[in-house]
Amino acid sequence: MYIQAVTLFGEMFRSITEHGVTGRALQRGLWQFDAVNPRQFADNKLGYIDDRPFGGGPGMIMMAEPLQAAIHAAKSQQNGRVIYLSPQGAPLTHRKAAELAKLDGLILVCGRYEGIDERLLTSSIDEEISIGDFVVSGGELPAMMLMDAVLRLIPGVLGDADSAGQDSFANGLLDCPHYTRPIEFQGMAVPAVLRSGNHALIAEWRLEQALRRTLLRRPDLLAERELTPEESRLLRKIRQEERD
Numbered sequence: 001m002y003i004q005a006v007t008l009f010g011e012m013f014r015s016i017t018e019h020g021v022t023g024r025a026l027q028r029g030l031w032q033f034d035a036v037n038p039r040q041f042a043d044n045k046l047g048y049i050d051d052r053p054f055g056g057g058p059g060m061i062m063m064a065e066p067l068q069a070a071i072h073a074a075k076s077q078q079n080g081r082v083i084y085l086s087p088q089g090a091p092l093t094h095r096k097a098a099e100l101a102k103l104d105g106l107i108l109v110c111g112r113y114e115g116i117d118e119r120l121l122t123s124s125i126d127e128e129i130s131i132g133d134f135v136v137s138g139g140e141l142p143a144m145m146l147m148d149a150v151l152r153l154i155p156g157v158l159g160d161a162d163s164a165g166q167d168s169f170a171n172g173l174l175d176c177p178h179y180t181r182p183i184e185f186q187g188m189a190v191p192a193v194l195r196s197g198n199h200a201l202i203a204e205w206r207l208e209q210a211l212r213r214t215l216l217r218r219p220d221l222l223a224e225r226e227l228t229p230e231e232s233r234l235l236r237k238i239r240q241e242e243r244d
């Protein structure tokens, strides 16, 4: 996958191009990254890329022309989907990340200041995506969160091919609890079933814990989900226990 970020702060992306599973995957050629700085496309000597909002109000707005020129430069390198990170976008979910992971490329447009000229959205943006109902100072961190969520779904990026499949939301449920050594920590022991060696029992326990955690913390996820007969049975058991 080829990912380009249209950003004033390309250096920020080193946190995922030079670290962790995403950094190793880049080194192994599983994805490529370039930053495109709209400031190089500013048509004034001082490189202005923002200006005051028409109609007044606080802060500055990023001008459409330098951003459009930067997007065009990115599109000269690939035909990726152009995504603008913004609080007004559709929520980033596992399902959206899985959809994006199938594409050959992404062009991620990162705003700064109060946002970007609306006409750029109309002329050059394919899709707006939000990482949550809050505001951060720039689109770079949202872009990196989207990149990380997408890249981990690309075959080969994660060491253990099953790992992404067990993540929260991958099967529509929250993840089950996890434990490692020591067996006892501050008087709390690892659940005996996890040390039983009985893989069928362990799988059932993990599914039950995931269902219980989802029911208690995110019942909305269950409302959207078609349950298997085993999941329905376990959920009935959980609900009965919660009532007792």
Ligand SMILES: Nc1nonc1C(=O)N[C@@H]1CC[C@H](O)C1
Binding pocket: 085, 086, 087, 111, 112, 113, 114, 115, 116, 129, 130, 131, 132, 133, 134, 135, 136, 137, 138, 139, 142
């Ligand atoms: N929530 C979000 N999901 O994606 N992006 C954001 C976000 O807060 N963006 C900031 C708004 C103004 C500034 O330009 C950048």
